[in-house]
Amino acid sequence: MTAHWPAPFSATPLDATVTIPASKSLTNRYLVLAAIADGESRLRAPLQSRDSDLMIGALRALGAGITEMPGAGDVPDLVVTPIPAGFTAPAGLTVDCGLAGTVMRFVPPLAALVSGAVKFDGDPAALVRPMAPIVAALEGLRVRVEDAEDGFLPFTVHGTGSVDGGHVQVDAGGSSQFISAILLVAARFNTPLHLEHVGESVPSVDHISMTVEVLRSLGVVVDDSTPLNWIVTPGPVAAFDVSLEQDLSNAGPFLAAALATRGTVRIPNWPSNTTQVGDKWREILPQFGATVTLEDGILTVTGGPEILGVDISDTSELAPSTAAIAALASTPSQLRGISHLRGHETDRLAALVAEINALGGNAVETEDGLIINPAPLHGGVFHSYHDHRMATAGAIIGLAVPGVEVENIATTAKTMPAFPAMWAAMVAQTAEPSSSADNASAVEAGA
Secondary structure, three states: OOOEEEOOOOOOOEEEEOOOOEOHHHHHHHHHHHHOOOOOEEEEOOOOOHHHHHHHHHHHHOOOEEEEEOOOOOOOEEEEEOOOOOOEOOOOOEEEOOOOHHHHHHHHHHHOOOEEEEEEEOOHHHHHOOOHHHHHHHHHOOOEEEOOOOOOOOEEEEEEOOOOOEEEEEOOOOOOHHHHHHHHHHHHOOOOEEEEEOOOOOOOHHHHHHHHHHHHHOOOOEEOOOOOEEEEOOOOOOOOEEEOOEOOOOOHHHHHHHHHHOOEEEEOOOOOOOOOHHHHHHHHHHHOOOEEEEEOOEEEEEOOOOOOOOEEEOOHHHHHHHHHHHHOOOOOEEEEOOHHHHHOOOOHHHHHHHHHHHOOOEEEEOOOOEEEEOOOOOOEEEOOOOOHHHHHHHHHHHHHOOOEEEEOHHHHHHOOOOHHHHHHHHHOOEOOHHHHHHHHHHHHOOO
């Protein structure tokens, strides 16, 4: 694959149906819980990606047995045998976190439950992602963490085989993962855990709700009746057999394609009830002028005659795709409540401003988000910063703007290895040619 991927341009409205791989957030949460469950568990049609591979590697290193088994479709199931009681980490063990936030945040608390020293390291870009709240939480639980004074990877967790609970305060203003990480393993603590967030509001609270609901579905008692406080009662984590939902956040770029081309995109098997933050697309896209329906499990999005600007809060991991749509809008947009994106795979706010403006756009960074004003866009290189959501944002813009090249599209393998092929297959599904002339005029006008 070339370093610069020519993003497919479509002067014709799409009429496409796309099936999305499984949710990364759910796959990696269930993998962690399978590693501490009370028996053998099965994940059906889980995500196959770099992030999930890194999680599998980390859990195997900590003693879990993970085996691929034939599934109902093309994706093999995963059968997980939990970490044996009394497991001791081999000398010199280092867990490679890559650039996966779920691995670098979720696995250190799990390592505290085995005996021995476990070092955590990752990609160069991972070494600047905030980790201090996880270190503080572990030290508040009387777990020794070595070489963590700067609050970043690499560091070493010295596990003793068990962890006492108690009252622990965490500043999760930088990421909801700091809360989920402790909650996921708290049922295996010796005494109840009272986890309290201190500081500003927690971003991406939907991801904490996902964690809590998954825990409850496996018999873990979680009391979240007091805002910003979570109490977990020690007890077993029930073994499970679960079919994974598709990744609704990763569905975003494909849904955005309907707006970018004034076409229609359908995604089957959309859940009617879900804890995934990606379900917010059903609320976000109509604000841009799209028509959105969910019937018989099929989510259908049809772009309007123009893309309208929005004023929207807390789009979380959906923000890069949201910003890409806003860059194509005919009126200004403001994205609020996403300052925490500065600590993701890259500083996503700075990256979005730089890349949108490099294509002729008019984007400005604010204290907690972005302002994006209408401007005629042109072709050029859209850099990914080794961030899968930046790469897919470039692909969205490229649908409506000829000559866009995405640098390092391969970074989409983090959560969706087949993205380039899926994108090309979607673009090949177009509406009747009679509508293409009107659509081309709309695109050229920057509507």
